Amino acid sequence: FREIFLESCWLFPVTAGDDRYLRDTRSVSVRFRWEIHRNFLTWILCRIWKNVRQVLQWQAKDYNIENKYTYEVKSVKLLEDRIKKEGQALSETVLKVDSFINHQVDSVFMDALGADFAEHFKDAGITKVFTIESSGIAPALMTAEHLHVPLVILKKQTSKILNGNVYQTRITSFTKGTSYELTLFADYITPEDRILLIDDFLANGEAAMGASRIIEASGATLAGIGILIEKSFQKGRKRLEEAGYTVYSQARIGKLGAGVIEFLPEEEPASREEEPAD
Numbered sequence: 001f002r003e004i005f006l007e008s009c010w011l012f013p014v015t016a017g018d019d020r021y022l023r024d025t026r027s028v029s030v031r032f033r034w035e036i037h038r039n040f041l042t043w044i045l046c047r048i049w050k051n052v053r054q055v056l057q058w059q060a061k062d063y064n065i066e067n068k069y070t071y072e073v074k075s076v077k078l079l080e081d082r083i084k085k086e087g088q089a090l091s092e093t094v095l096k097v098d099s100f101i102n103h104q105v106d107s108v109f110m111d112a113l114g115a116d117f118a119e120h121f122k123d124a125g126i127t128k129v130f131t132i133e134s135s136g137i138a139p140a141l142m143t144a145e146h147l148h149v150p151l152v153i154l155k156k157q158t159s160k161i162l163n164g165n166v167y168q169t170r171i172t173s174f175t176k177g178t179s180y181e182l183t184l185f186a187d188y189i190t191p192e193d194r195i196l197l198i199d200d201f202l203a204n205g206e207a208a209m210g211a212s213r214i215i216e217a218s219g220a221t222l223a224g225i226g227i228l229i230e231k232s233f234q235k236g237r238k239r240l241e242e243a244g245y246t247v248y249s250q251a252r253i254g255k256l257g258a259g260v261i262e263f264l265p266e267e268e269p270a271s272r273e274e275e276p277a278d
C-alpha cells in the first residue's frame with residue numbers, strides 16, 4: 001500500500017528501488033524534483049481551488065436564499081425599515097422616498113413588494129392589475145408579474161392615440177395641487193375583470209376613488225387595493241373602506257413631522273382625524 005501510495009504521488013524515495021525506505025514511510029527522504037512532481041502539484045492545486053470554489057458557491061447560494069426569504073416573508077417590515085433609513089418627512093403631510101420609490105427605483109425591492117401584494121391577494125381571483133402613472137408602475141408591474149396577469153396603466157392625459165371608447169374621470173390631487181383626467185381605453189377592461197389597484201401613496205384617496213369610478217363604470221370589479229405607503233392620518237383609507245373596498249397597505253404612517261416618522265401596526269385602525277391643514 002505504501003508503495004502504491006508513494007508511486008501514485010510520484011514521491012519516490014531518493015534511492016529508488018531500495019526496499020529499506022519503503023518499510024517505514026517516516027524514514028523515506030523525498031527530494032522535490034520539478035520535472036517529476038509538477039503534475040502532482042498541479043493536481044493538488046486544482047483540487048484545492050475546486051473545493052474553495054465549491055465553498056464560495058455554497059455561500060453565495062445561501063446568501064441568495066437568505067435574501068429571498070427575508071424579502072418574501074418580511075417585505076412589509078422591510079418597507080418600514082427602508083422608510084426609517086431613507087425616508088425624509090418634508091412636512092406634516094409629505095414623505096420623501098425618492099431614493100427607492102419615486103425617483104430612483106430599487107428594482108429588487110419592488111420585486112419583493114410585488115411578491116408580497118401577490119401573496120396577499122392570491123385568492124381574490126385577480127385578472128388584471130391597474131395602476132395610475134407614474135410612481136405606481138414599478139410595484140404594480142412586479143405584482144402583475146407575480147400574479148401572472150396583465151398590468152394596465154391608467155393615463156393622466158388623454159392621448160391622441162387613444163381615440164375611441166375611453167372611460168374618463170376628473171381627479172384632484174390635494175398633495176400636489178393639480179387636477180387631471182384619469183383615462184382608460186375601454187378595450188383593456190371587461191365586465192368579467194377582477195381588478196387589483198396598486199399605488200405608491202394613499203393620502204386622501206382621490207386617485208383610488210377615481211380609478212374605482214372608472215372600473216365600476218365598465219362593469220368590472222375592484223377586488224382589492226394595494227398601497228405601498230398609507231398616510232393613515234389622512235382620510236383615504238377611511239373613504240375607501242366606507243365605499244366597501246379591501247385595502248392592504250405595506251407601511252402605515254400614523255404621524256409625520258420634522259424628523260418624525262411614526263408607523264401604525266398593521267392591525268391598528270387608522271386615525272379618523274381630518275387631514276391637517278397644508
Ligand code: G4P
Pocket residue numbers: 093094095096097102132133134135136172173174175176200201202203204205206207208236
Ligand atoms: P390621493 O390620491 O390619495 O388623494 O393622494 P393625493 O392626490 O393627495 O396625492 C397623490 C399624488 O401625490 C401621487 O402622485 C402620490 O405619489 C403623491 N404623494 C402623495 N403623498 C405623498 C407623499 O407623502 N410623498 C410623496 N413623495 N408623494 C406623495 P401622482 O400625482 O400620482 O404622481 P406620480 O408621482 O405618481 O407621478
